[in-house]
Amino acid sequence: MKPQEEINFNRIAEAINYIQANFKRQPNLEEIAEKVNLSPFHFQRLFSEWAGTTPKRFLQYISIGYAKELLKENQSLFATALETGLSGTGRLHDLFVNIEGMTPGEYKNGGENLHINYSFAESPFGNILVASTPKGICHIAFYEVESKALADLMHKFPSAQYQQILDKEQQNALYIFSHDWSKLHQIKLHLKGTDFQLKVWEALLKIPMGKLATYGNIAKQLQNPNASRAVGTAIGDNPVAFLIPCHRVIQSSGALGGYHWGVNRKTAIIGWEAAKANPIIP
The missing domain is CATH 1.10.10.60 (Homeodomain-like)
Known part of the structure; x- marks a missing residue:
């Protein structure tokens, strides 16, 4: 230094x-x-x-x-x-x-007046739990054990009212695995976070499918070039897996870095998106 x-x-x-x-x-x-x-x-x-x-x-x-x-x-x-x-x-x-x-x-009150719908679904990268409020998607997580995934969701708002139902917000979110990524704007999000976290998550949404960014890139976009570590923390707190593409952020060395839902899954998602964005024409 x-x-x-x-x-x-x-x-x-x-x-x-x-x-x-x-x-x-x-x-x-x-x-x-x-x-x-x-x-x-x-x-x-x-x-x-x-x-x-x-x-x-x-x-x-x-x-x-x-x-x-x-x-x-x-x-x-x-x-x-x-x-x-x-x-x-x-x-x-x-x-x-x-x-x-x-x-x-x-x-x-632990979200006493909050109504949350949730459902379990399959994706190309494993089972997921998706949850929504009347305002939009509030939670997506990959899981291995269904009961633990639901317990993790309920831990965030222990007094909220939960209902297992697949609503329109969740359906729109699940379409992302099989439909055009350019229609992402049709999906509403209901996120809770600090200004900095929200700015980081917004920056992630701007990374095109098939492309990657580094923690330093994101920090520079936010006009905080020395905030790579803070960016990494905000990315780790991402509450909406895949939809907010934290998997597209890697280390400046080229190493994949960590991923809340497993590095192997991160590797698979990056490869899958690269193939979707750059299909091989016979």
Whole structure:
């Protein structure tokens, strides 16, 4: 690491430690920047380059992580807001909707008012579980054991209402294995994630069938060239297998890298898509 890079790295590490130690006071940009002897503008840019997100967003991630733990302990929304350093339940509500895509009450209730349809299906790469809400597809996963796959889905929203039924949203998603990939826009998605995760998943959807990208490529597209590791984490959290094509991302060395549903399956999917995109004409 070059001397200036090491200095920058140490400054960002110090800033992260400061945020983690003082998040209950909700320090502003100016306070954190002053702590590492940088102007707010320079600090904002440097932090975003190294951490893959803004200082404010990082503070929000720390805050919501703590708030989740309090809600799991059955703390009231008001007490949770105050303990997290927020001025009231309104700010707690905004934080959850912005980061989690649900209200703190919905999170606390485990998705109590959420209706999820699910079904089991076969694909060229193994059995899959596909689930949807009235807003769109929320979950696709390859599985070996049906009961475990369903338990993993229900763990995300333990109080949601589940019904085993193949609805139109799921049918549209399953058509992707046999129909034109260019019709992907007809499939609606209902995703829950941070702004950064959503941007990464959106970038994955833009990788054409039969093509590959690297973690570094995705980071550059998001104008965060140093965020390859953060990109990899977001890709690993992809809730919709195959449809959001995280299998099309490989390491810069050419190695396939990891895959949540197995490297052998990733290899098979890449080969299958390459053959579909570039058919051999006799």
